[in-house]
Amino acid sequence: MTPSESAQLTNRIRKLRFEHGELTQQELADRVGVARQTIIALEAGKYAPSLLLAFRLAKTFGVKTEDVFQWDGQ
């Protein structure tokens, strides 16, 4: 994924964290098995996750993957 494509990938992780009992970044990182820095990078839109991590995040929040990640590209 190129940097421009990565910029078109947005997510609602921060919003979903607060909707799910104000989960901290560390708690979410522990649940999905990544470092806290990775959650920070995801929320800042500086990292495009693998398909597996995207599914893990969606499962943690109990929503569909497309409810967590949106891609505006063509």
Next chain:
Amino acid sequence: MKQSIPLAPLQKVAWFNLIVFAIAVALYLMAVSFFEWHFHRTLGAASLNALGMFGVCGLWGFGVYFNYDRKRRAKANMDEREQLISLRASMVGFAIFCEIFVVLCMGVWAYLSYVRHQTTVPIGFLPFLVMLCTIVFVVTQSIAILVQYKRSAADDTL
């Protein structure tokens, strides 16, 4: 709310490598001065003799112990993003390593054959070249790791 982020194992290794390198450079500079003053060597001779101080860089091998993280045991110690950072840093380090290695190999050979009219490269030059290129690789890789972590950690709110 802001909270400090503990260094990732990869960041600890990178910092450790840079600190060991800084110590090696400091020891080298001290050794050059010492050899000049105590043994009355010329600057060129003292500079060559003091190169042994870079043996301290062998401590880099202990950097692997930073990869053991009690808090993250039973989980992948490096997640997918950290693996990507490590891979990119290694690629940058390897590219610089190759460029410097080839330039120095060919540069020295060209200098010796065309300027000094020697047909062989002194054997003592080989370990120096390997050591220099290894140092360049590790230092470049460490800097690349730290830069990538820095770039993605701009927003650390909880």
